[in-house]
Amino acid sequence: MLIVHALAEVYGCQAIIEDAAKLVEAAKTAAAAVGARTVGEFQVKYEPQGLTIAVFLAESHIIITTWPEYQLALIDVLMCNSEMDYNQVVRQIREQISPDGHLVMHTVPRNIAASP
Amino acid sequence: MLIVHALAEVYGCQAIIEDAAKLVEAAKTAAAAVGARTVGEFQVKYEPQGLTIAVFLAESHIIITTWPEYQLALIDVLMCNSEMDYNQVVRQIREQISPDGHLVMHTVPRNIAASP
Numbered sequence: 072m073l074i075v076h077a078l079a080e081v082y083g084c085q086a087i088i089e090d091a092a093k094l095v096e097a098a099k100t101a102a103a104a105v106g107a108r109t110v111g112e113f114q115v116k117y118e119p120q121g122l123t124i125a126v127f128l129a130e131s132h133i134i135i136t137t138w139p140e141y142q143l144a145l146i147d148v149l150m151c152n153s154e155m156d157y158n159q160v161v162r163q164i165r166e167q168i169s170p171d172g173h174l175v176m177h178t179v180p181r182n183i184a185a186s187p
Numbered sequence: 188m189l190i191v192h193a194l195a196e197v198y199g200c201q202a203i204i205e206d207a208a209k210l211v212e213a214a215k216t217a218a219a220a221v222g223a224r225t226v227g228e229f230q231v232k233y234e235p236q237g238l239t240i241a242v243f244l245a246e247s248h249i250i251i252t253t254w255p256e257y258q259l260a261l262i263d264v265l266m267c268n269s270e271m272d273y274n275q276v277v278r279q280i281r282e283q284i285s286p287d288g289h290l291v292m293h294t295v296p297r298n299i300a301a302s303p
Binding site for chain 2: 076078080082083110111113115117123125127129131132134136138141142143145147149151173175177179181182183184185186187
C-alpha cells in the first residue's frame with residue numbers, strides 16, 4: 072500500500088501562527104472534514120517565538136511548525152487511510168493561516184508493506 | 188535557510204517496534220547524540236497493533252510510526268539546526284529496531300525563509 076506523506080511550506084502567514092490553540096483547532100477541524108479522528112494533541116512553544124503543534128489521528132498525524140519571524144508555517148500530514156484527501160487537509164489549514172500566501176507542496180510516497 | 192526533512196521506511200523490524208517506551212528511548216538517545224534537546228514526548232497505541240511515538244525537540248521533532256504486521260517502521264526527523272546530522276539520527280534509531288533490514292530514505296529540502 073502506498074500512502075502519501077504531504078509536506079507543505081506556507082509563506083505569508085498571519086498572526087494566527089503564534090496561537091497554538093487556534094492552530095490545533097485548525098488541524099483538528101481539517102482532519103475531521105476528511106473523516107479522520109483525533110486521538111491526541113501536543114504543543115511546544117519555542118523561545119523567543121515559534122510553535123510546533125501536533126494532532127495525532129487514528130490515521131496518523133498532522134504537525135504544524137511555525138517561524139513567525141518569517142511568517143512561515145510547515146504543515147506535515149501523514150494519513151494511513153489513502154481515501155482521505157491530504158490535499159484537502161493542507162488546503163483547509165492554509166485557508167486559516169495564509170489564504171493568499173504562497174504554498175510549496177512536497178508529496179512523498181511511503182510504501183507500507185513487508186519489503187520495499 | 189534550507190533544512191532537510193528526513194523520512195525513512197525501515198523494513199524487517201524486530202519486536203521492539205511494539206514497545207513504545209523503548210522507541211521513545213531510542214529516539215531520545217539518537218537526538219541527544221547529535222546535540223538536540225528533548226522538550227516533550229507523546230505516544231499513541233493503535234488497535235489491534237501499531238504505534239506512533241513523537242519526541243519533540245528544541246530543534247523540532249522525531250516521529251516513529253510502526254506497522255508490526257509488516258515489521259515496518261517509518262522514521263521522520265525534522266531538525267531546524269542544519270549542523271545536526273539527521274543521517275546519524277536515522278542510523279542510530281535503525282540500529283535499535285532493524286540492524287539488518289532494508290532502509291529507504293527520502294530527504295525533502297524545506298526552505299525556511301520569508302518567501303519561496
